[in-house]
Amino acid sequence: MFSMHSRHSFGRSLVACFCLTLAACSSSSSKSDGPTSPDEEGKPGPDGVVPATLDLKAPAEGEGFQLSTNGTVIDAGVDTEFCEIVQVPGDPGTEYYVSETEIQMTKFSHHLIVSSADETSLANYDVGSITPCFGAQELAGLGSEMVGGSQLGYYDRKLPQGVGMKFTGGQKLIFDYHYFNTSENKIHTGHRMNFHTVDKSAIEHIGHSMAFLNLTIDTPANDSKKFQAECTFADDVMVGGLTRHTHQWGRDFTAWFEGGHHDGEHIWTSPAYETETDHGFAEPVLMKKGSGFKFECDYENDTTRDLRFGLKATDEMCILFGLWWEPSAAAVPPQVCVIQTPAGDDGIAHGTIGIANIASIPTGQ
Numbered sequence: 001m002f003s004m005h006s007r008h009s010f011g012r013s014l015v016a017c018f019c020l021t022l023a024a025c026s027s028s029s030s031k032s033d034g035p036t037s038p039d040e041e042g043k044p045g046p047d048g049v050v051p052a053t054l055d056l057k058a059p060a061e062g063e064g065f066q067l068s069t070n071g072t073v074i075d076a077g078v079d080t081e082f083c084e085i086v087q088v089p090g091d092p093g094t095e096y097y098v099s100e101t102e103i104q105m106t107k108f109s110h111h112l113i114v115s116s117a118d119e120t121s122l123a124n125y126d127v128g129s130i131t132p133c134f135g136a137q138e139l140a141g142l143g144s145e146m147v148g149g150s151q152l153g154y155y156d157r158k159l160p161q162g163v164g165m166k167f168t169g170g171q172k173l174i175f176d177y178h179y180f181n182t183s184e185n186k187i188h189t190g191h192r193m194n195f196h197t198v199d200k201s202a203i204e205h206i207g208h209s210m211a212f213l214n215l216t217i218d219t220p221a222n223d224s225k226k227f228q229a230e231c232t233f234a235d236d237v238m239v240g241g242l243t244r245h246t247h248q249w250g251r252d253f254t255a256w257f258e259g260g261h262h263d264g265e266h267i268w269t270s271p272a273y274e275t276e277t278d279h280g281f282a283e284p285v286l287m288k289k290g291s292g293f294k295f296e297c298d299y300e301n302d303t304t305r306d307l308r309f310g311l312k313a314t315d316e317m318c319i320l321f322g323l324w325w326e327p328s329a330a331a332v333p334p335q336v337c338v339i340q341t342p343a344g345d346d347g348i349a350h351g352t353i354g355i356a357n358i359a360s361i362p363t364g365q
Helices: 137-143 355-359
Strands: 027-029 064-068 079-087 095-105 109-116 130-132 145-150 154-158 163-168 172-180 186-188 191-198 208-214 223-232 237-245 250-258 266-270 278-287 292-301 319-325 336-339 348-351
Touching (some): 095 109, 095 145, 208 223, 208 348, 237 250, 237 266, 336 348
Antiparallel strands (some): 079 130, 095 163, 109 145, 109 172, 208 319, 223 292, 237 278, 237 319, 250 292
């Protein structure tokens, strides 16, 4: 568990990530003809390791591609995290425009976060290399950007119509996978991710992930507490949806508009950390500079230790993710807000958005 000091020193790795459910979308579901979450633990092989068994089929030829990890072996009782380099098929002249992704991963996964990065930042990492990490930024620095993720065994993410992500052949991606192996056996991790493509003409906007992180969530042992925080945008942005992220002690997660024409309006309340975690707006919302979102994380700490913000599965988190894109041709910087100062007299912890805010977070624990 983090100390009072180290909760503010959890590393830049977290900023580009999370969630796990991650980067809100217009809809998410399990396809009726798709795989199910791998809920059952398999039997150990002759080497004593439970093999990775996944059944997510790749998209049909010409309709996308599938990436998978080599994975690694996790001992029983271990809570750990790795970053593996995976490569998009094709040569650098090949462009893919992706409107939907699917993820499947093996049991005991706490999360998978997939990030892109510029080629120079990953020049020293070979395809297939596996490195202990606390997130993509430990490998790629502040230039990494999350392109997908989940904390569910199977997750299908559809972007709003006209919104997509762009990838090129040969591009390296970082698969950041966190496992907490609570079984009595060694397990071999496994992950598959499908990228469903559309014609370039179908994409009007390139989507990005935003992250609002409240680090001030100290919940005493055997106690229940709620924490409210808000962040406002420094630029005009279009927002397509929101996603919550907490760990297992998180109960209701509520979001409201802050400022602007919808000031104070309730957006949605998610009742559980693994289900109903996404809210897709019926129509994309233009968030003007100076407006933003307020969000509340509600915790029930039934343990004998204090719960604070941290990277382990035995820690907690309070993050509001979102899908956004530029409303015009003008470039907009990353939308990340890190809240480190506890709530004041108004009961709300306030944060700011900006690259300086990201860089101010020390690396390491």
